[in-house]
């Protein structure tokens with residue numbers, strides 16, 4: 548796990564074991580708020596030990612940005628904290644969390660053996676604000692990667708924890724392309740200092756517009772390219788191989804090369820959406 552201090556009291560913890568997944572923490576005089584909890588207990592414990600030592604008033608809240616495993620499996624280790632999420636996030640975890648966890652444990656028996664699903668116990672329908680110490684944290688919907696996605700905006704610091712709404716490559720396999728474009732446009736209007744992405748490096752003010760525009764353009768490109776291939780009756784397999792990530796404006800090296808797989812899944816999602824409509 549890698550630890551980075553973004554401002555005096557705001558930290559980001561990056562997994563070295565799974566897809567550079569990020570968790571964060573805001574330490575205030577009235578207690579600490581944690582954002583997402585990483586997938587593997589070994590790394591979550593490192594973060595927890597550091598935060599317990601840094602937090603004179605303890606860890607009060609954990610916020611989950613969405614229901615995916617790499618953001619919620621560490622929840623159970625934060626025994627002292629309430630877990631906050633959107634109502635949709637809790638509902639998705641309640642419905643399919645146990646089944647997905649059982650499957651994940653088969654794939655990663657050693658790393659996940661002790662994980663117990665812990666559901667959010669405080670939920671909200673749309674927006675929510677936490678006032679703690681001198682911090683104001685606004686929880687707001689950022690759908691597109693998934694429909695339950697939220698972000699956490701730290702008002703005074705102008706930092707947005709964006710969850711997977713912002714990633715080194717936009718990722719819509721479970722989500723919706725145009726919804727994510729609207730979300731990225733809305734983020735662009737926020738006049739931020741930093742964005743903490745769900746995975747990968749913290750983004751700095753000077754690179755925000757360019758990064759968000761590139762994501763919006765990418766989501767147009769994959770749609771146009773898949774549509775053009777379908778018009779020439781290209782098979783699914785060929786289409787997935789021929790529309791490269793580079794041809795859609797992105798490098799294949801981010802997240803240790805994982806973005807190539809994400810790109811393929813994005814193409815598949817667009818393909819499924821387009822073929823479902825025309826049939």
Ligand SMILES: [Zn+2]
Nearest residue numbers: 615617711745
């Ligand atoms: Zn994720």
